[in-house]
Amino acid sequence: MSAVITATDLAMAFNCIILLFLIHQLKAEVTPLEFYPGERIALIQLREAVKSPVIDLHSIWIGPPCHNSDSNWVGITCSNSHVISIVLNDFQLRGELPSTFLQNITYLKLLSFRNNSLLGPLPSLSGLVHLDFVYLSHNLFTSSIPLDYITLPNLIALELQENILTGNIPPFDQPTLTDFNVSYNSLQGAIPQTPTLQKFSSSVYYNNLQLCGKPLANACPPPPINASPPSNRPKAKKKLSVWNIILIAVSTALLPFLVMLVFVCYFRKMSLLNGHETDDDKSGDLAEKKMKNTGGEPDPERRVELQFFDKERPMFDLDDLLRASAELMGKGKLGSTYKVNIETGSTIAVKRLKEMNGLEKKAFVQQMQLLGKMRHENLVGIVSFYYSKEEKLVVYEYVPCDGSLYELLHEARGTAGRFPLSWSTRLSIVKGVAEGLAYLHESLPSHKVPHANLKSSNILVSHHSNSNNNQIYLTDFGFLPLLTTRKAALDKLSVGRSPEFVHGKKLTHKADVYCFGIVLLEVITGRLVPPQRHDDTSMDDLSDWVRSVVDNDWSTDILDLEILATKEAHSEMLKLAEIALECTSEEPEKRPKMDQVLTWIKSIK
Numbered sequence: 001m002s003a004v005i006t007a008t009d010l011a012m013a014f015n016c017i018i019l020l021f022l023i024h025q026l027k028a029e030v031t032p033l034e035f036y037p038g039e040r041i042a043l044i045q046l047r048e049a050v051k052s053p054v055i056d057l058h059s060i061w062i063g064p065p066c067h068n069s070d071s072n073w074v075g076i077t078c079s080n081s082h083v084i085s086i087v088l089n090d091f092q093l094r095g096e097l098p099s100t101f102l103q104n105i106t107y108l109k110l111l112s113f114r115n116n117s118l119l120g121p122l123p124s125l126s127g128l129v130h131l132d133f134v135y136l137s138h139n140l141f142t143s144s145i146p147l148d149y150i151t152l153p154n155l156i157a158l159e160l161q162e163n164i165l166t167g168n169i170p171p172f173d174q175p176t177l178t179d180f181n182v183s184y185n186s187l188q189g190a191i192p193q194t195p196t197l198q199k200f201s202s203s204v205y206y207n208n209l210q211l212c213g214k215p216l217a218n219a220c221p222p223p224p225i226n227a228s229p230p231s232n233r234p235k236a237k238k239k240l241s242v243w244n245i246i247l248i249a250v251s252t253a254l255l256p257f258l259v260m261l262v263f264v265c266y267f268r269k270m271s272l273l274n275g276h277e278t279d280d281d282k283s284g285d286l287a288e289k290k291m292k293n294t295g296g297e298p299d300p301e302r303r304v305e306l307q308f309f310d311k312e313r314p315m316f317d318l319d320d321l322l323r324a325s326a327e328l329m330g331k332g333k334l335g336s337t338y339k340v341n342i343e344t345g346s347t348i349a350v351k352r353l354k355e356m357n358g359l360e361k362k363a364f365v366q367q368m369q370l371l372g373k374m375r376h377e378n379l380v381g382i383v384s385f386y387y388s389k390e391e392k393l394v395v396y397e398y399v400p401c402d403g404s405l406y407e408l409l410h411e412a413r414g415t416a417g418r419f420p421l422s423w424s425t426r427l428s429i430v431k432g433v434a435e436g437l438a439y440l441h442e443s444l445p446s447h448k449v450p451h452a453n454l455k456s457s458n459i460l461v462s463h464h465s466n467s468n469n470n471q472i473y474l475t476d477f478g479f480l481p482l483l484t485t486r487k488a489a490l491d492k493l494s495v496g497r498s499p500e501f502v503h504g505k506k507l508t509h510k511a512d513v514y515c516f517g518i519v520l521l522e523v524i525t526g527r528l529v530p531p532q533r534h535d536d537t538s539m540d541d542l543s544d545w546v547r548s549v550v551d552n553d554w555s556t557d558i559l560d561l562e563i564l565a566t567k568e569a570h571s572e573m574l575k576l577a578e579i580a581l582e583c584t585s586e587e588p589e590k591r592p593k594m595d596q597v598l599t600w601i602k603s604i605k
């Protein structure tokens with residue numbers, strides 16, 4: 001009996017072993033499939049397309065993205081060997097997303113790139129039927145909202161606020177969509193009247209170029225002819241009323257520039273400051289005036305906000321601004337700049353752009369929105385802006401400073417009141433300039449010439465007696481796309497003097513490098529750069545000037561007398577002179593890139 005049992009036992013045990021073996025075999029076949037190669041390829045495309053100063057995906061995203069339901073890749077979550085979420089927030093990621101890279105990540109549920117510096121078009125999400133949550137807010141995306149977003153059947157959240165998106169809002173009507181935000185973009189047109197889009201509060205649509213219709217207070221203009229959707233009086237009316245306010249304010253103010261500033265500072269989205277004349281009616285209150293002008297109907301949107309880039313800053317209302325005092329800080333070729341003290345204690349700087357009458361609102365707004373996102377310790381931040389046909393204002397943060405590099409280098413030379421700039425101060429200044437410029441070049445790759453107006457008078461210096469503690473701010477950057485004619489660019493911007501521009505060739509980032517080289521030469525030699533002339537020969541003066549410096553064979557003869565005594569630093573000075581020489585090459589291709597220049601300058605000390 002026991003023997004029989006034993007035999008049965010043996011048979012069973014044998015069966016078990018076979019079974020285990022089979023299971024093992026089966027498993028061995030399954031194990032390699034811990035991830036799907038198509039998904040890995042997609043993520044590698046992403047890895048190659050973006051870079052970040054705080055995280056190096058190249059060294060982290062290696063091997064398989066998924067081990068069944070685990071992942072070693074930062075930001076990636078897997079389930080059943082599939083990638084189901086990508087979350088890369090706050091990493092200062094730069095670059096353009098590959099347009100269709102998500103296509104093969106078919107089980108994706110969550111996509112989040114919040115608060116980065118991603119450029120270019122929004123990614124296509126077509127076919128991602130499992131996608132629930134999409135967070136792409138606070139980036140630099142510039143496309144319109146892709147139509148395929150309205151076909152996502154399970155979409156719960158779509159956050160696109162704080163980008164530079166253009167075009168109309170597509171008619172989203174997924175009942176699942178409960179979290180939606182497109183504020184702080186450049187969208188325009190009517191908000192589609194779908195139940196889904198109408199259930200959100202107006203705040204999700206605020207601060208766009210020209211959105212209209214419910215739930216916003218401003219109705220859309222009536223369609224041109226074959227009228228259909230009901231709408232009341234549109235934009236034109238609003239503009240008129242704003243205009244009227246401005247006129248009244250102008251006529252009541254004593255100092256025209258003060259008035260202007262007031263408007264500039266009027267951060268709530270009134271329209272603009274419109275110069276001089278016309279309205280003769282000097283009395284009465286603004287609201288009344290406004291109503292009069294618009295045919296007696298009250299304007300529903302008396303307090304539209306102008307875009308404010310940094311929402312942590314205090315905002316002002318018109319009354320504050322009317323009471324603001326202003327002081328002329330400087331006149332440049334692009335316009336005059338004023339320092340404005342708001343009663344609440346804030347100080348801002350306002351630049352009134354000259355002669356940009358041909359400039360379209362859309363172009364201006366988009367450029368300002370883009371520039372408003374530039375944040376770097378060596379750039380003067382743009383806080384807000386104001387556009388009207390006749391008037392364009394740029395509101396900058398106010399940076400307390402001792403003067404421009406131009407003033408510090410050249411003013412009061414040879415007099416008792418002069419404080420010469422030491423060599424170490426000069427070196428720290430050019431390093432700050434190079435950092436700011438390299439940041440602009442990296443952040444605005446699509447701009448032909450990101451700064452375009454670099455010169456010593458546009459470099460502000462906060463100069464502390466401790467020379468290692470200088471603060472440097474570049475200003476007046478980003479205006480090239482706003483100048484509609486070659487002539488205007490030539491007259492107003494320092495890149496107008498680069499050899500390639502003068503010879504009618506294509507402008508690139510290297511034109512900024514040229515201008516930077518000129519600044520370096522100015523710092524090293526202490527010599528004044530010849531003034532710009534208003535004709536096409538202006539560049540000969542500059543070339544001659546560069547050549548006259550270069551012809552000294554890079555001996556210490558070229559050095560500014562004020563730094564010549566610092567003998568121990570002569571070799572550093574000549575090294576900087578070498579860099580200046582590279583930067584001022586006549587041929588743009590021979591000039592180094594800005595990040596290279598920065599590395600060289602950093603290596604000097």
Ligand SMILES: *[C@@H]1O[C@H](CO)[C@@H](O)[C@H](O)[C@H]1NC(C)=O
Nearest residue numbers: 054089090091092115116138
């Ligand atoms: C955005 O990310 C930066 C770091 O990259 C962080 O300092 C900042 O606080 C973030 N902003 C928001 C609004 O989360």
Ligand SMILES: *[C@@H]1O[C@H](CO)[C@@H](O)[C@H](O)[C@H]1NC(C)=O
Nearest residue numbers: 038041042100101102103104
């Ligand atoms: C997705 O995968 C298919 C086949 O695996 C491939 O042919 C296609 O190029 C992939 N798509 C993308 C955008 O990588």
Ligand SMILES: *[C@@H]1O[C@H](CO)[C@@H](O)[C@H](O)[C@H]1NC(C)=O
Nearest residue numbers: 161162181183184201203204
């Ligand atoms: C939409 O985004 C803006 C800008 O980030 C924010 O101020 C606003 O509160 C958001 N609205 C909602 C309803 O979340």
